Amino acid sequence: xxxxAVVILFLLGLGSLFIGxxxxxxxxxxxxxxxxxxxxxxxxxxxxxxxxxxxIVTYRGLDTIGEVTVLFLTAAIVGMLLSxxxxxxxxxxxxxxxxxxxxxxxxxxxxxxxxxxxxxxxINGHLTPGGGFQGGAIVASxxxxxxxxxxxxxxxxxxxxxxxxxxxxxxxxxxxxxxxxAGGFLDNRILPLGEFGSLFSAGAIPIIYSxxxxxxxxxxxxxxxxxxxxxxx
Amino acid sequence: xVQIAMATGFILxxxxxxxxxxxxxxxxxxxxxxxxxxxxxxxxxAIGYIHGRTAPILNEAVPVAExxxxxxxxxxQALVLTAIVIGLGITxxxxxxxxxxxxxxxxxxxxxxxxxxx
Numbered sequence: 509x510x511x512x513a514v515v516i517l518f519l520l521g522l523g524s525l526f527i528g529x530x531x532x533x534x535x536x537x538x539x540x541x542x543x544x545x546x547x548x549x550x551x552x553x554x555x556x557x558x559x560x561x562x563x564i565v566t567y568r569g570l571d572t573i574g575e576v577t578v579l580f581l582t583a584a585i586v587g588m589l590l591s592x593x594x595x596x597x598x599x600x601x602x603x604x605x606x607x608x609x610x611x612x613x614x615x616x617x618x619x620x621x622x623x624x625x626x627x628x629x630x631i632n633g634h635l636t637p638g639g640g641f642q643g644g645a646i647v648a649s650x651x652x653x654x655x656x657x658x659x660x661x662x663x664x665x666x667x668x669x670x671x672x673x674x675x676x677x678x679x680x681x682x683x684x685x686x687x688x689x690a691g692g693f694l695d696n697r698i699l700p701l702g703e704f705g706s707l708f709s710a711g712a713i714p715i716i717y718s719x720x721x722x723x724x725x726x727x728x729x730x731x732x733x734x735x736x737x738x739x740x741x
Numbered sequence: 742x743v744q745i746a747m748a749t750g751f752i753l754x755x756x757x758x759x760x761x762x763x764x765x766x767x768x769x770x771x772x773x774x775x776x777x778x779x780x781x782x783x784x785x786x787a788i789g790y791i792h793g794r795t796a797p798i799l800n801e802a803v804p805v806a807e808x809x810x811x812x813x814x815x816x817x818q819a820l821v822l823t824a825i826v827i828g829l830g831i832t833x834x835x836x837x838x839x840x841x842x843x844x845x846x847x848x849x850x851x852x853x854x855x856x857x858x859x
Contacts, residue, residue, distance in 0.1 A: 738840055
C-alpha cells in the first residue's frame with residue numbers, strides 16, 4: 509500500500525512538472541534557424557523532395573550509421589541470448605494446431621504484396637513519406653505473417669546474415685566513396701542530382717536508403733525468427 | 742492542436758510509468774514501457790508542429806521557393822524516426838531477457854527475482 513502511495517506521489521510530482529512545461533510552452537510561428545537552413549538548402553544541395561530523408565541520409569548520415577549499428581547490436585544480442593545451445597534437442601516440440609484456411613490462403617496472397625510495398629516505400633524514400641526504416645519494418649512484417657501461418661517454418665539464418673552484412677558493407681563503402689568523389693563522408697553527390705522530384709534524383713540517396721531498408725528488414729527478420737524459434741515448451 | 746497532442750503524450754508517459762512501477766508481471770512492465778515511449782515520441786513531434794503548415798516534403802503542394810513559409814520543422818521528425826527504431830530495439834531486448842528469466846525461474850513475477858534486492 510505504501511509502495512503504491514509512493515508511486516502515485518512520484519507521478520503527481522512528475523505530472524505537475526509536465527503541466528508547468530506545457531503552460532510555459534509557446535508554439536513557434538516561424539521555423540528556427542536549423543529548420544530554415546534545411547528548408548532553404550535541401551532542394552539545391554541534396555535534391556531530395558523529402559527533407560526528413562535528406563537530414564537522415566545525408567546531413568546527419570553519420571548518426572544513421574550509428575543507429576543502424578545499434579539495431580545490429582540489438583539483433584546480435586537477441587540472437588546470442590536466445591541461441592538454443594546444444595543441451596536441448598529438437599524433440600521437445602509440441603504439436604501445434606493447424607493455422608487455418610483463411611490465414612494460409614491470405615498469406616499466399618499478401619506476402620508478395622507486402623514485400624512489394626516495402627520495396628516501394630524504401631526506394632521512394634526521397635520523394636514520399638517513408639524510407640529505409642519504414643520499408644524495412646514492412647518487409648519484416650511479411651516475415652511475421654509467414655511465421656504466423658507456419659510457426660515451425662525454418663528461415664535460413666545464413667541468408668539473413670548475408671543480406672544484412674552485404675548491405676551494411678555497401679552502405680559504408682558508398683559513404684567512403686563520398687570522401688573521394690564529393691564533399692565528404694556519405695555525401696550523396698557522387699551521382700548526378702538528376703531532375704528534382706523524379707525517381708532517379710538526389711544522387712546516392714535512393715541507393716543508400718534501399719540498402720538501409722534491406723539491412724533493417726534483415727535485422728528485424730532475424731529478431732523475429734530468433735524470438736519465434738525459442739518456442740520450445 | 743499542439744496542446745492536445747502534447748497533453749496526450751504527457752498522459753501516456755505518466756500512464757506508462759504508473760504501469761511499469763505498479764505491475765508485477767514482467768510482460769506488463771514491458772508493455773508499459775512501450776506506452777511511455779510512445780508518449781515521448783508524441784510530445785517530440787508536437788513540439789515541431791507549427792500551426793497551419795504542412796509536412797516537410799517538397800512537391801506540387803509546397804514549391805521549393807515557399808518551403809520556408811509552408812513546412813513544419815523537419816528536425817524533430819528525423820529525431821523521432823530514430824527514437825522509434827531504437828525503442829523497438831529496446832523492446833525486443835527486454836522481451837529476450839524476459840524469456841531468459843522465465844526459462845531460469847519458470848515465472849514472470851518480478852517480486853520473485855530478489856537476488857539484487859537490498
